[in-house]
Amino acid sequence: MPLVSTAELVSAAVADHRGVAAFNVITLEHAEAIAAGAEAAGAPAILQISENAVKFHGGTLSAIAAATAAVARASGAPLALHLDHVVSAELMRAADGEGFSSVMFDASKLSYDENVAATADAVRWGRERGIWIEAELGKVGGKEGEAPLDAHAPGVRTDPAEAAAYTAATGVDALAVAVGSSHAMTERTAALDHALITRLRDAVPVPLVLHGSSGVPDTEIRAAIGAGMVKINVGTALNTAFTGAVREFLTANPSTVDPRKYLAPARTAMAATVAGFLGLVN
Template structure:
């Protein structure tokens, strides 16, 4: 089916108290793997590319790959710009065909974040493209952005931010981090409940890679409607390729490398879809937008 926006996906997830899995993709094999996993489990799915990924491959190339695979699938597929770092990039993504965008102004102070996010939201909302933003700072490293995980989202600030910017979903900081965790993460899960009581738009959990299934499920029960997974997909893909080269060092066919990487990513995505609880929910996301 054609690419869809995240509007119905996230609204249905919020209503049904599950989350949509959002998976960062870097190449054709990862695109195919994520959509194949969603197809097998009849799940709505979001594929994401960051600013550095589209710098590597271009917005148009990723859009073409995801659209081609989505059109062969029976489940709803959304293409999302993850951690858009400028107004210009977000607008370019929309023009290229992306069906959801994120403006990450979390490196700015509150007013600066409001200003740049509102500017993108004005364009996105006029074109009926959902827009995600981030308030607080999710720790770790995402592309060239680094943040300490000590600036959790204030619930009242979240309410004001959503009202002033017009965003349609909000990524919040509760102690998660991008990349793999050095130790066991301590999440302020009660903060999710507090933010949910103040904010009506769907909430987004960044830094899903490495969290326990129990932590993810608890966050979803408290109001998270979208969970991002990136680092562990890269690790699964690369690990499978390394294993093949160790076992068969004479392998030179890139297709063989891609096949094992693709299978590893597919299995991981299937596991994460089940944790999010969106397996079997594909039909809910097919409503007219």
């Protein structure tokens, strides 16, 4: 079916008091697995490509974007395309015309005033093109190349009053907040601050986004959605499933050289992970 917009999927989730899951695409197999998992679950999903994934593909967005969009359009599930954790304004601008309906513009490493100015510029750019802009306030650590960050350290979590001022000043369409999760967690041990999520929900007029959801247990994700989270980002859990399946296959079949032999179970494992998260948020 045709691509749907991130705004449409998020708005429907808000109206239905549920979440919508967004999954990171690195390879074609990731995209195929997300589409298959969404079809199996009978649920919508967002396929998102990060700036780091674009760097992995030689710094060129068009090829991985075209492949991902083609997979999404061939699926029977409602799927949207999102450009994630973009620091480069040039890369953000490249999203226009590639099928993306939304961009997460990440100015979180800048000072507050610089973050506001840069994000407001991104929002103005997005409004002119009908592209929905997500931003981040607070410190959700764990991204590749960053120093380790304690998700429970003082000053890390998003302040509701600052979040209200930030959304008013920038006009963002959604806000990723720091509430106890961290990127790249391979164990699901994160404990979220659900009271803070509720305060943030009440303070800002836009949907809240949970980054680092791979490390959050099922019960915590359900409670977070109940408290006000809407968009639930999942990346590392797919990579864990992918790598585990490849490792298992090659351990049992060490003479295999045909990548299709081990990429097929890897794709199947990721699809099952996608379906599991979609059952959790819907």
